[in-house]
Amino acid sequence: ASGAKTERFTQSSKVKKEIKEMKRMGFLMPALLTALCLAGCSIEEKSAETGADGTTVSGADGGGAAGSGEARRVQLNGSSTVGPIATRVAEMFENEFADVQVPVTVTGSSVGIKELIAGHVDIANASRPMKDSEKEKCTEAGIEPVELRVAIDGITVCVSKENDWVDAMTTAQLKQLWEPGSTVKTWKDLNPEWPDEEIKLYGPGDESGTFDYFTEVINGKEDQIRENYNSSENDNVLVTGIAEDKYALGFFGCSYYFTNSEKLKALSISVTDNPADAVAPTLETIKSYEYKPLSRPLFIYVNKAALKRTEVRDFVDFFLNAGQEAVPAANSVPLGDADLHASRDALKAALAE
Secondary structure, X not given: OOOOOOOOOOOOHHHHHHHHHHHHHOOOOHHHHHHXXXXXXXXXXXXXXXXXXXXXXXXXXXXOOOOOOOOEEOOEEEOOOOHHHHHHHHHHHXXXXXXXXXXXXXXXXXXXXXXXXXXXXXXXXXXXXXXXXXXXXXXXXXXXXXXXEEEEEEOEXXXXXXXXXXXXXXXXXXXXXXXXXOOOXXXXXXXXXXXXXXXXXXXXXXXXXXHHHHXXXXXXXXXXXXXXXXXXXXHHHHHHHHHOOOOEEEXXXXXXXXXXXOOEEEOEEEOOOOHHHOEOOOHHHHHOOOOOOOEEEEEEEXXXXXXXXXXXHHHHHHHOOHHHHHHHHOOOEOOOHHHHHHHHHHHHHHHHO
């Protein structure tokens, strides 16, 4: 969720190993045990500092979020759409590399990129491409971001399962509903055959990459949207709001629909004025980009200097290989072979320089 700042700290693995061995041999005296525990606590306390937005991060020595002499950590922050994938990859990675911690924070794509530029994290998760203005700030800060596609998403327009009058909408209707200054208040305003009931609207906040992408492809200009709707950076809040109101409508990444399909209905979308041409958001139509215009790639942006650290290099390589199993497990859409190979090649090129 937005603002959720969870950190996991464990006692030094070396300390725990020494304690376990001494216990086994029967030589561990109380005074020595106390000294070792205090040493472990000291290691833990030195590993954290507070970064922007209250995020707990490690020092930035060595071009990344964790410097030499500190716990081996790979810091990720950003998109709520990429978040569930990254979290699963992190869990898989930690199971194989027990000495590395991989905390994943969800704040929205824009905040994640800001944290990357500030040097507070090693990787920014993003559900949209980095903007030119953000790339310029990276250059000014001495950060070289490596762009890697990791999955595909289809922004899904959803209503409650109780909604029995709409199954499809056109992009023109979506624009009429969501554009700045929209006068649409009821379902009937969109279609005279629909109920004369107020539409309760739900969508992500303006720090979200989903917000940026949706407003650009539907309203024609990024960040331009009507003012009176319920916004949240927490997609689960949006899911609940829509599911519990028969007259509600909203949008978010497809994984949140697939996870909650028993209580939500996804609308098919038509790029023409004929709803009969509408395409439903499915794993197949999103992966093929047939679900237009709301299919899009998902990214991670890696601080190139951080790739000098073994743990960061290993994690990113894992993400693009064994970690790809996490994509369908998180109810997201895997990359096609061409896109996946392109990401692997981009990583190899960055490591070779």
